Amino acid sequence: MPIFHPDLAARPVPRYTSYPTAAQFHPGVTAADQARALAAVQPDDPIALYLHIPFCRQICWYCGCNTGVAASDRMRRYEKALRNEIATVASLCRGRVTAINFGGGSPNALAAPVLARIIAALRQHFAVADDVEIAMELDPRAIAPGDAGVLAAAGVNRISLGVQTFAPHVQKLINRIQPYAMIADAVEQFRAAGISAINFDLMYGLPGQSVVDLTETIDQAITLAPARVAVFGYAHMPSAIPRQRMILDLDLPGPAARFAMSNAANRRFRDAGYAAIGFDHFARPDDSLALAAASATLIRNFQGYATQAGTALIGLGATAISQFPGLIIQNEKHLAGWEALANAGQLAGTRGVAVSADDATRAAVIEALLCTGRAEVPDHLAGAMAALAPHAARGLVHVHGRQVQLTADGWPYARLIASTFDAHLHAPQRHSSAV
Numbered sequence: 001m002p003i004f005h006p007d008l009a010a011r012p013v014p015r016y017t018s019y020p021t022a023a024q025f026h027p028g029v030t031a032a033d034q035a036r037a038l039a040a041v042q043p044d045d046p047i048a049l050y051l052h053i054p055f056c057r058q059i060c061w062y063c064g065c066n067t068g069v070a071a072s073d074r075m076r077r078y079e080k081a082l083r084n085e086i087a088t089v090a091s092l093c094r095g096r097v098t099a100i101n102f103g104g105g106s107p108n109a110l111a112a113p114v115l116a117r118i119i120a121a122l123r124q125h126f127a128v129a130d131d132v133e134i135a136m137e138l139d140p141r142a143i144a145p146g147d148a149g150v151l152a153a154a155g156v157n158r159i160s161l162g163v164q165t166f167a168p169h170v171q172k173l174i175n176r177i178q179p180y181a182m183i184a185d186a187v188e189q190f191r192a193a194g195i196s197a198i199n200f201d202l203m204y205g206l207p208g209q210s211v212v213d214l215t216e217t218i219d220q221a222i223t224l225a226p227a228r229v230a231v232f233g234y235a236h237m238p239s240a241i242p243r244q245r246m247i248l249d250l251d252l253p254g255p256a257a258r259f260a261m262s263n264a265a266n267r268r269f270r271d272a273g274y275a276a277i278g279f280d281h282f283a284r285p286d287d288s289l290a291l292a293a294a295s296a297t298l299i300r301n302f303q304g305y306a307t308q309a310g311t312a313l314i315g316l317g318a319t320a321i322s323q324f325p326g327l328i329i330q331n332e333k334h335l336a337g338w339e340a341l342a343n344a345g346q347l348a349g350t351r352g353v354a355v356s357a358d359d360a361t362r363a364a365v366i367e368a369l370l371c372t373g374r375a376e377v378p379d380h381l382a383g384a385m386a387a388l389a390p391h392a393a394r395g396l397v398h399v400h401g402r403q404v405q406l407t408a409d410g411w412p413y414a415r416l417i418a419s420t421f422d423a424h425l426h427a428p429q430r431h432s433s434a435v
């Protein structure tokens with residue numbers, strides 16, 4: 001059982017869904033850089049698309065996403081602008097789409113037929129592979145009768161349900177009421193429609209949540225046999241995220257309780273036959289994420305752990321982030337500004353970061369540590385290895401020459417250990433605690 005080190009667990013570190021992280025983005029990176037990066041994608045290069053839908057039917061108080069409740073005319077305008085952006089970006093990029101992810105927000109704040117039209121637009125403008133994976137995050141509270149059939153017919157073949165917790169008193173404190181029966185019904189509807197790849201998102205560290213609440217939620221989740229589960233730690237940053245001020249500090253579990261929850265999740269899912277993936281995911285052994293982990297092809301990008309290492313990840317929609325070799329760029333954050341650019345047929349990237357050769361090397365080491373637990377450190381980063389000594393002394397990591405390997409006790413601290421290779425971490429920035 002991993003040991004709780006309070007000085008390490010509470011330390012703020014990035015989630016490393018990219019390196020450099022979003023904290024390094026600046027407005028010196030522009031749509032001209034985005035155009036060059038799109039043009040460099042070769043015909044038939046595999047690419048992934050991410051579509052950001054920044055709307056929800058109701059706001060959860062823990063949520064750190066860029067989202068809001070919107071009237072139907074706003075969502076109609078969003079669909080129109082998104083279709084225009086799809087046409088513009090596709091005209092500049094010759095890659096072959098092997099993965100499409102819808103996130104947000106809650107994509108199903110838009111009606112299922114609207115989502116089906118957006119998927120049809122993607123197929124019209126991009127070269128989409130026959131075996132493309134189309135994955136969509138869904139708010140179970142916003143699933144309407146018939147949605148499963150419409151989305152399955154449009155080609156959606158993986159869904160991710162925001163479950164978070166089944167404990168009623170915790171649901172009340174986070175403003176997200178959704179009984180077990182609602183989730184079970186959603187699972188049944190999508191399975192009946194032919195979508196068997198069903199992911200759950202769970203959370204620990206929520207207000208009022210105990211270890212028992214979490215293990216009971218996990219046991220209930222396991223009865224529904226999700227293919228994958230992510231168990232995220234709640235990041236409480238009310239000074240940066242005003243809606244989190246609805247959550248009282250005194251209701252939050254402390255660092256020791258958070259650590260116990262993270263460990264309990266790991267034990268529970270492994271005992272149930274799930275493979276532990278990285279530091280916060282679990283997958284049934286036959287799921288593609290577990291297969292990617294077993295074959296050392298797992299990657300980490302803005303969606304977290306993923307299986308499709310394409311040449312580029314192209315973000316569409318307000319705030320969406322694109323990752324190219326040598327460039328990370330984010331679309332305009334403000335809805336009206338993004339809509340204006342998209343409707344004018346212009347690229348919408350307005351800030352980002354150029355990835356230097358040094359960044360790329362560090363990114364590879366960080367990604368390897370977070371995906372496989374081990375990394376070969378190149379010569380020019382040897383200086384960073386000295387900072388691993390305190391972690392090695394605590395039995396969290398083994399260091400042999402240039403080889404670094406997390407131990408079983410080290411996995412909960414994986415992000416912190418990976419941050420040893422982050423050259424930008426000294427800059428002022430806000431991050432969640434390491435565990």
Ligand code: SF4
Nearest residue numbers: 056059060063105106
């Ligand atoms: S439904 Fe999801 S995206 Fe929307 S507020 Fe809740 S957690 Fe955030």
